[in-house]
Amino acid sequence: MIRCRELAELLTSDRLRDASLRVRVEARLHLWMCRHCARLARQMEQLRAAARKLADSFGPRETDAPGEGLEERLVLKLSKKV
């Protein structure tokens, strides 16, 4: 049976989905029985969701007027270069 340490590394490195069927079945059973590993699995999902939200927050600047944002500035600058 898979141990907590091995499963924790599979969870943090996001390699569980690429593991063999045997490992994935053992992992599923382990996660069902071990609340600490289940917590770590949940935290990795929450961390990913929070990171996606953070990336989305790097949106257009509030000072950008409509039609004068990042993309428009870049097209203008690149057009001058080429």
Next chain:
Amino acid sequence: MPEDRQPDALTLARLRARDPQFLAALVQEHARPLYRAARGMGFRDDEAEDLVQDVLAIFLETLDRFEGRSRIRTWLFGIFHRKVFERRRESHREERHDPIDDVFESRFDTSGKWARPPADLHQILESKEIGLVIEECLNGLPASQREVFVLREMEGADTEEICKILDISVTNMSVLLHRARARLRECIESKGWGRK
């Protein structure tokens, strides 16, 4: 990352001819993900915009060498990767031993069971402040780990694409992601919001 196809011959020809319509489409599709990744790597908004401009300019300058076998996004992020490390003057090389490995190992006993189980971080991970906490904790990551985290977790790139962009093996990428996520988890837990 949204699904991206290999460019067809017409697209490449129009880009090589610097067709303004295709140039605008290129910027429209790829500027924002590159900008987000630059911000994720810790560049300020003006620095990030400058970096994206640099990446796109180099792409256009080296377009004759682009044979269209890879996706434009992969090629662009490859240039992005080189420019980030050039600007940061940091080494790409990942150390064989990282102190986070010891911290990770210390959480388990010799039989592989939890000795120090993970604290409950639900409150902080679901809070409005988590973005700021992650941004702060990202600053404590070595650049190579941070880049893998940004590409995988913030931009949603898959393993194959990250390995192509960074020119690393799958094993190496897994180690970098493991260290990045373990380090971020430890950093968040150290903020004291967790309850044992």
